[in-house]
Amino acid sequence: MTRREWLALSASALSAQQEPTIRVDVDLVSVLFSARDKRGGLISTLTQADVEVFEDGKPQQIRSFVRESDLPLTVGLLVDVSRSQENLIETEKRAAMAFFRTVLKQRDMAFVISFGSEAELIQDLTSSPRILETGLQTLKVDGSAYSAINPGTIPSNPRGTILYDSIFLAAEDKLKGEVGRKVIVLITDGMDQGSRKTLPQAIEAAHRADAIIYSVYYVDPTVYHFHMYGVTDSYLKKISEETGGRLFRVDRKLTLDQIFRQIEEEMRTQFALSYSSSNPARDGGFRKLEIRPRNKELRIQARKGYYANKS
Secondary structure, eight states: OOHHHHHHHHHHHSSSSOOOOSSSOOSSSEEEEEEEESOOBBBOOGGGGGGEEEEETTEEEEEEEOTTTTTOOEEEEEEOOOGGGGHHHHHHHHHHHHHHHHHHOOEEEEEEEEEEEEEEEEEEEEHHHHHHHHHHHHOOTTTOOOOOOTOOOOSSOOOBOOHHHHHHHHHIIITTOSSSSSEEEEEESSOOOSSSSSSSHHHHHHHHHHHHEEEOOOOOOOTTTGTTTOSSHHHHHHHHHHOOOOOEOOOSSSSSHHHHHHHHHHHHHHHEEEEEEEEOOOOEEEEEEEOOOOTTTTTTOOSSEOOOOEE
16 A cells, blocks of 8 residues: 555545444454563463453453463554754664564564654565665655644644544554554653544543553653743653553653563563453443452553444
8 A cells, every 4th residue: 555545545534424343253252462570571381261351340250361472463653754853863763673672573563653643654564674674764754734833823734743544543453454463652742732532532432443542651851941832741641541551751761662572572571361341232332341350460452442333
């Protein structure tokens, strides 16, 4: 698919009404999750007897439980190229190249989207780190994207950094039809200006695609002086936790390279369980999910729910 074809498809997807879709079998709900000890270390030795599953607060019977470190992986890298990120892009390129070289195995795939005033597919799905690196080399700042760093500026075009649209498009257009584990890695300062889709719609699209979102909060302190514009990672935290991912913050103690290594480790240390829902209704509604460890010192990281199959 060419960039022009994808942009046309993306515009159509953003303006269309999204019909309820399914990402689970009629009678089976599957959930990927990670477990950590009280020190934050990943656990790799859980068994089915170590956890309980609840849907809308009601206990469910687990039908299968396996360690799933080798499921095929599809990764979507979404990179903010608005003006506020100009000084960070070269670091992002280098770290992302190293990440793809390390994380992608023979059956894995990845794609790259840049977003500012528009979302651009700079590299479609491929298993080749070399091709991904070539695509990453084309990353450049979007000079047309408005970023609220000048209090005296009123933009004539309110579409500045379409963060939520980009998540929606990655989930809806690129990930929903894939199988195995699906991950979005999002590098941004968390600003959204002018998206057609809302935050809840972006999260819903990720749920329907069965995609986990890892958000990397990366802020250039020379741009956002004294946090005068209220730049926050709260929305990124919500996006990540709702879908079973995590929020990372680049700072003096944690570099982007280290964050990528942590994401890789977590993706390779996951469990999968499945159960048949005790709720017989096939109404397409959202069901709340909770996986509880029997050992209260452990912490489970999983998505907060799913959309039931509509009959």
